[in-house]
Amino acid sequence: MQTHQAGPSLSSQKPRVFKCDTCEKAFAKPSQLERHSRIHTGERPFPCTLCEKAFNQKSALQVHVKKHTGERPYRCEHCAMGFTQKSNMKLHVKRAHSYAGTLQEAVGQQEPVGEELSHTLHLEEVVQETGGEWQALANVF
DNA sequence: CAGCAGGGGGCGT
DNA sequence: CGCCCCCTGCTGT
Numbered sequence: 001m002q003t004h005q006a007g008p009s010l011s012s013q014k015p016r017v018f019k020c021d022t023c024e025k026a027f028a029k030p031s032q033l034e035r036h037s038r039i040h041t042g043e044r045p046f047p048c049t050l051c052e053k054a055f056n057q058k059s060a061l062q063v064h065v066k067k068h069t070g071e072r073p074y075r076c077e078h079c080a081m082g083f084t085q086k087s088n089m090k091l092h093v094k095r096a097h098s099y100a101g102t103l104q105e106a107v108g109q110q111e112p113v114g115e116e117l118s119h120t121l122h123l124e125e126v127v128q129e130t131g132g133e134w135q136a137l138a139n140v141f
Numbered sequence: 142c143a144g145c146a147g148g149g150g151g152c153g154t
Numbered sequence: 155c156g157c158c159c160c161c162t163g164c165t166g167t
Contacts, residue, residue: 085144
């Protein structure tokens, strides 16, 4: 009976035997349940070595550290803008270039490409150093 | 931009 | 199996 009860996402009918007793979510793997349980306990086993923040998931920490290192692995192929997270980049592409997802051109073909643009404007280092106005600009793109 | 929550897969035991 | 890691979508400031 337990193997067919609803899981957290509702999509995916995998058996979920491991149930959280704080909330009613269930998971396919014990380690997933254990990971989930610490969002109730507030436990944060992954501290950042550069600042004093901590995370409940290692991947969250890894992404966070990129903020300190300035690493920006995900690059927009249309305007060469860099991002720390892929989903943020995807969102940017959709909004700035109205480009849903399946590669190849979309709407605005008038794009001579902004290759050297990032160099002349020093885009890599200007990001949100103190002022919050850049944040507002992000919504335009 | 930054962080959270969950799914799935690979690898060692 | 069990654990660890990476990826992805969504939410928050």
